[in-house]
Amino acid sequence: xxxxxxxxxxxxxxxxxxxxxxxxxxxxxxxxxxxxxxxxxxxxxxxxxxxxxxxxxxxxxxxxxxxxxxxxxxxxxxxxxxxxxxxxxxxxxxxxxxxxxxxxxxxxxxxxxxxxxxxxxxxxxxxxxxxxxxxxxxxxxxxxxxxxxxxxxxxxxxxxxx
Amino acid sequence: xxxxxxxxxxxxxxxxxxxxxxxxxxxxxxxxxxxxxxxxxxxxxxxxxxxxxxxxxxxxxxxxxxxxxxxxxxxxxxxxxxxxxxxxxxxxxxxxxxxxxxxxxxxxxxxxxxxxxxxxxxxxxxxxxxxxxxxxxxxxxxxxxxxxxxxxxxxxxxxxxxxxxxxxxxxxxxxxxxxxxxxxxxxxxxxxxxxxxxxxxxxxxxxxxxxxxxxxxxxxxxxxxxxxxxxxxxxxxxxxxxxxxxxxxxxxxxxxxxxxxxxxxxxxxxxxxxxxxxxxxxxxxxxxxxxxxxxxxxxxxxxxxxxxxxxxxxxxxxxxxxxxxxxxxxxxxxxxxxxxxxxxxxxxxxxxxxxxxxxxxxxxxxxxxxxxxxxxxxxxxxxxxxxxxxxxxxxxxxxxxxxxxxxxxxxxxxxxxxxxxxxxxxxxxxxxxxxxxxxxxxxxxxxxxxxxxxxxxxxxxxxxxxxxxxxxxxxxxxxxxxxxxxxxxxxxxxxxxxxxxxxxxxxxxxxxxxxxxxxxxxxxxxxxxxxxxxxxxxxxxxxxxxxxxxxxxxxxxxxxxx
Numbered sequence: 001x002x003x004x005x006x007x008x009x010x011x012x013x014x015x016x017x018x019x020x021x022x023x024x025x026x027x028x029x030x031x032x033x034x035x036x037x038x039x040x041x042x043x044x045x046x047x048x049x050x051x052x053x054x055x056x057x058x059x060x061x062x063x064x065x066x067x068x069x070x071x072x073x074x075x076x077x078x079x080x081x082x083x084x085x086x087x088x089x090x091x092x093x094x095x096x097x098x099x100x101x102x103x104x105x106x107x108x109x110x111x112x113x114x115x116x117x118x119x120x121x122x123x124x125x126x127x128x129x130x131x132x133x134x135x136x137x138x139x140x141x142x143x144x145x146x147x148x149x150x151x152x153x154x155x156x157x158x159x160x161x162x
Numbered sequence: 163x164x165x166x167x168x169x170x171x172x173x174x175x176x177x178x179x180x181x182x183x184x185x186x187x188x189x190x191x192x193x194x195x196x197x198x199x200x201x202x203x204x205x206x207x208x209x210x211x212x213x214x215x216x217x218x219x220x221x222x223x224x225x226x227x228x229x230x231x232x233x234x235x236x237x238x239x240x241x242x243x244x245x246x247x248x249x250x251x252x253x254x255x256x257x258x259x260x261x262x263x264x265x266x267x268x269x270x271x272x273x274x275x276x277x278x279x280x281x282x283x284x285x286x287x288x289x290x291x292x293x294x295x296x297x298x299x300x301x302x303x304x305x306x307x308x309x310x311x312x313x314x315x316x317x318x319x320x321x322x323x324x325x326x327x328x329x330x331x332x333x334x335x336x337x338x339x340x341x342x343x344x345x346x347x348x349x350x351x352x353x354x355x356x357x358x359x360x361x362x363x364x365x366x367x368x369x370x371x372x373x374x375x376x377x378x379x380x381x382x383x384x385x386x387x388x389x390x391x392x393x394x395x396x397x398x399x400x401x402x403x404x405x406x407x408x409x410x411x412x413x414x415x416x417x418x419x420x421x422x423x424x425x426x427x428x429x430x431x432x433x434x435x436x437x438x439x440x441x442x443x444x445x446x447x448x449x450x451x452x453x454x455x456x457x458x459x460x461x462x463x464x465x466x467x468x469x470x471x472x473x474x475x476x477x478x479x480x481x482x483x484x485x486x487x488x489x490x491x492x493x494x495x496x497x498x499x500x501x502x503x504x505x506x507x508x509x510x511x512x513x514x515x516x517x518x519x520x521x522x523x524x525x526x527x528x529x530x531x532x533x534x535x536x537x538x539x540x541x542x543x544x545x546x547x548x549x550x551x552x553x554x555x556x557x558x559x560x561x562x563x564x565x566x567x568x569x570x571x572x573x574x575x576x577x578x579x580x581x582x583x584x585x586x587x588x589x590x591x592x593x594x595x596x597x598x599x600x601x602x603x604x605x606x607x608x609x610x611x612x613x614x615x616x617x618x619x620x621x622x623x624x625x626x627x628x629x630x631x632x633x634x635x636x637x638x639x640x641x642x643x644x645x646x647x648x649x650x651x652x653x654x655x656x657x658x659x660x661x662x663x664x665x666x667x668x669x670x671x672x673x674x675x676x677x678x679x680x681x682x683x684x685x686x687x688x689x690x691x692x693x694x695x696x697x698x699x700x701x702x703x704x705x706x707x708x709x710x711x712x713x714x715x716x717x718x719x720x721x722x723x724x
Contacts, residue, residue, distance in 0.1 A: 010342060013291070018283060025284050055469070062466040068288040068308060071342040 002031070003057050004083060004153045007046040007064060008072040011037065015069045019046065022067060028052065028060050032150030043071065047152045076153045080160065085151040087124040087131055092142035094118045101141055108134045119144060127151070167295045167326040168197040171259070174302040175203055177334050180230050182206065182221065182593060184214035188234020189274060190261025193326045206593065206622060209614040211238050213586040215245020216612065219254050220587030223573045224548055225594035226379065228255045228309050235261040236274030239320075240281065244580060246316045247285040251577025252400060253377055255314035257305050264324040265293055279320050287315030295328040300335055307338040312345030313464040314377055345463060349480035349488045357435070357459045357476050358492035361391065362499050364433035364457075366508045369393045370416065373400030373576065374438015374462060380483030381405065381569040384437065387486055391493060392505050394512055396424035398439050399561055402572040407565030408545070413512060414521065417445040418712045419558045422519035423512055425718040431456040438462060438482040441471040442577070451717030461485040519710075519723065521562050529703035530679050532556070532631040536563035538683055539601060539629060542690060547599040548591045550574065550584040552608030554638035556631050558708040560603040582611025588626040589619055599627070599690060606632040606659050606699075616669040619695035627689055628697045630662055633704045641707045645722075666697035675699045 009015045016035060023030050031049040038045050050060060057075065064073045076083075093101045098120070105112060105122050108130065114121035124134055128151065135143070165173070171194060175183070182204045187195045198205055208214040211233045218229030229249075233242055239260040249256045263272040279291045288308050290301050298321075305317040361367060375384050375397075381404045388395045388411050395405045396416040405412060414421030416428055428434065434456040439445070446452040449471055459476040460468050468477045478485055523533045536559045539547070545565055550573040551557040557574055566572045573591060575583040588602040602609075609630050619626055640654040666673030672692050676685045682700065689696040711722045 014279065014283070017280065021283055055473075059466065059470060066464070066466050068340070068343050 001053065001057075001077070002049060002051050003075055003077040004081065004151065005048045005050065005061070005064070006074045006076050006153060007048065007070060008038070009044050009046060010069040010071065011042050011044040012069060015044065018067050018069055019048075019064070022063055023050075026059075026063065028056065034150040034152055047150070049151060074155070076155060080156040081153045082156060083127050083151045083153040084125055085128065085131060085149055087135070087146070087148040088113070088121060089124065089135065089138060089143055090119055090121045090145040091138050092118065092144060093120040097141050101138065104134065104137050110134065163332060164329050165332045166193070166197070166329050167298055167321070168194045170295065170298050170330065170332050171302065171321070171326070172197055172201040172203065173332060174299055174334060175230065176201060178228070178302070178306045180228070183230040183232050184208055184217045184221075184590070185232035186211050186214060186234065186238060188238045188261060190235035190238075190263060190323050191232060191259075191321070191326070193323070194232060205232075206618065208586070209617045210612065211241035212245050212582070213612050213615045213618065215242045215256065215258065216248065216580075216583050216586035217590035217593075217615070217618075218256055219245065219249045219583075220550060220573050220590030221594045222254050222256060222590075223587070224570050224591035226570065227594075228257055228306055229590065231256065231258045233258070233260055234274065235263055235278075236276045238274075239278035240276050243281060243285065244578075246282055246318065248575050248578045248580045248583060249316040250285045250287065252373060252575065253314050254316065255309040256316040257309050258316060258318045260318060260320050261326075262291070262320045262322040265322045266324070268322065278318065282318050285316075286318050287313075289318040289320070291320045292322070292325050295325050295330040298325065298330070299333060303335045303338055304340070308343070312343070346479050347463070347481040347484055349461070349478050349485045351488070353476055353478045354485075354488045354492045357478065357489055358496055360433055360457055360459060360476065361393075361435065361493060362496045365505065366431050367393050367433040367435060367505065368413075368427045368431040368456075369395040369435045369437065370397070370428065370439055371395060371401045371404050371437045372398040372439025374482045375401060375404040376569040378438065378463070378482035378484075379569070380438070380486050383483055383486035383490070385409070387490055390490070391501050392509065393435065394427060394505075394509060396420070396427060398442070398445055398576070399574060400576040401439060402561060403566035403569045406567040408567055410513075411509075413516070415561055416718070418447070418714070419562065419708050419710070420712075421516075421521055422710055422721060422723065423515045425712065425721055426515060427512055428453050428456075429719045434458045436460045437486065440467040443471070446471060446718070447712045447720075448715055448717040451719065523706070523709070526679065526703065530676070530682060530700060532633070532700075532702040532706055533559050533563045535629065535631060535682060535700055535702065536560055536603060538686055539603070540564045542683070542686055543599055543601070547571070547601050548573065548588075548595065550588040550591060550600065550602045552584040552602070552604045552611075553579045553581045554605050554608060554636065555633075555641065555706075555708050556603050556605040556608065556637075558638075559631070581608040585609060585612050585626070585628060586615045588628070589615060589624050592624050592626050601690075602626060602628045604628050604630045605637060606630055606634065606656055606662070607636040609662075610660075613665070616666065616671055616695070620670040623694050625692070625694050625696075627695075629686070629689075630697065630699050631702050632659070632662070632699050633702050633706065634659065635704060637706075638708070640705070644705070644707070645711075646713070662697050662699040671695040671697060673697045673699065675701070677701045
């Protein structure tokens with residue numbers, strides 16, 4: 001099962017290597033990994049998407065806690081969480097295709113962030129389903145370049161009972 | 163007061179109570195060596211950095227204190243890696259100081275540069291590169307704090323040459339706390355109560371204890387628990403000495419070369435009380451057939467060890483000693499149980515098994531049996547020696563045929579299985595206890611992996627005794643080749659061993675050779691009475707096997723008794 005782990009770490013050299021090395025050394029999967037500073041300059045925030053059964057996820061969380069530089073680990077999959085990812089996609093948009101591409105961009109409430117005669121670069125923000133949908137639609141126009149950030153996530157303020 | 167990095171480092175070591183370090187100098191640490199004579203710290207010059215780490219490890223395991231090493235950059239640092247990995251696998255508290263090229267040269271492929279922090283990241287509990295001399299004292303304090311608290315382990319501190327030479331005010335922190343590191347020592351009461359209830363309800367309980375009991379200084383508590391509540395005890399290799407090997411409740415070691423009784427006890431148990439052990443593959447055999455009928459209680463200070471390999475019913479994260487104390491408090495509250503009679507049938511069953519299938523070996527004809535040599539060492543030392551081992555058959559026979567009655571008297575590389583560990587570890591243990599007899603039970607293969615430390619033993623007159631069970635083979639691998647690879651003895655025959663007696667003498671140590679059965683005891687006695695380091699080269703039965711044996715990947719119940 002897919003799990004999104006939100007991790008607070010000490011902002012110090014080598015910490016990314018400690019976390020990444022744990023996954024490679026113990027044969028765990030990383031689907032995506034995302035790091036950035038927090039409002040506290042001594043702390044960084046990582047979001048890791050990983051796949052495994054319950055026993056493996058339990059081991060991953062315990063092993064992450066064991067890393068001395070790791071302050072906190074939350075498995076957001078167990079909570080109601082918002083998840084967002086950003087994608088930049090450069091898509092072929094010659095004269096005849098242009099209107100169609102722009103229409104899809106509009107329907108999905110995406111943004112065009114760069115334009116040329118025959119290409120458009122689109123910024124997509126959303127969860128993985130939205131991204132999958134629009135990328136599927138854009139593919140027939142010819143995707144020239146593609147970059148995605150990997151998701152970041154946050155626990156919802158209101159945890160509604162099932 | 164303003165001091166240099168070197169002065170700060172050595173001052174910190176004194177504050178941490180370090181009076182002995184193992185090391186080897188080099189260009190990057192020469193400033194520390196320049197300062198060393200001004201401090202009351204004894205330095206043992208080894209002959210290879212791996213020896214320094216194993217010696218510090220032996221010192222730490224025997225004494226319970228933190229072992230300390232000092233080596234130079236590049237090859238000095240990389241030579242420590244096997245020693246560090248050994249200590250990491252067996253949870254031994256060490257602090258390793260490595261020299262590093264000056265900060266402005268780091269990343270430049272400078273002379274004797276190695277990214278030792280990167281290299282040792284997966285085999286240290288934590289490691290540091292000190293980039294500012296003002297951080298040095300704090301880092302050293304934290305390194306010792308991490309090494310000795312929680313699940314102990316090796317911590318490496320990399321010291322660039324310019325940091326060692328720079329100056330700063332010296333402030334040593336009085337105490338240490340970290341927001342990201344808070345090991346749990348005290349057990350959860352509710353879980354202890356559940357454990358006590360399970361023990362009261364069980365009819366076939368077994369205690370399975372490991373090195374965690376020794377690391378937590380909980381051997382006394384373990385012994386009390388077992389005796390008061392009549393619980394049979396088996397331990398892992400790492401747990402030998404945590405429970406008296408002479409006690410009637412002792413079943414022997416379990417696992418691949420464990421006793422028949424210990425393994426069958428696990429197989430038939432209805433309750434397993436695991437204390438400071440980690441369900442290693444050499445212990446469990448085939449995991450899905452391990453303790454198939456048992457509920458499992460697991461005490462461990464490291465949450466990652468719990469339910470890692472085998473699912474557990476009652477997990478208890480705690481220091482093993484505190485866990486044992488808490489468990490006994492809860493057991494004392496259980497009323498209406500006749501503990502003396504409760505497990506009598508089970509204990510009788512196990513005792514019968516022990517009589518029927520003791521550890522044994524075919525009596526010798528002309529050859530000296532290695533097991534018998536270990537029994538003789540036990541007899542002569544009356545179980546009072548500190549025994550270290552190398553890895554392989556020598557290690558297993560030392561585990562099987564010597565009875566350990568006290569913790570910290572059996573020092574062996576259990577997790578990593580490092581050949582070449584025993585001799586330098588014996589040197590470290592001997593320095594921790596100058597008045598005790600320290601014996602390395604070695605093989606002719608293993609001893610050659612760190613034989614250069616003979617020079618260390620001789621130059622400081624460290625009177626360790628090395629008994630080489632010399633069978634002319636890499637015996638354990640040969641045994642596997644015999645049993646599982648059609649006797650294809652590829653690369654396991656050591657036909658060109660050196661003359662170990664002449665070698666010992668060349669280094670300035672004493673050496674004896676034993677080739678006849680009747681000479682074993684007198685020569686061992688003579689060797690143990692010798693005031694300096696001794697090698698005893700005992701020519702044993704060349705193709706003797708370690709038995710019994712659970713083949714790799716088989717269930718404990720599928721033991722081969724031969």
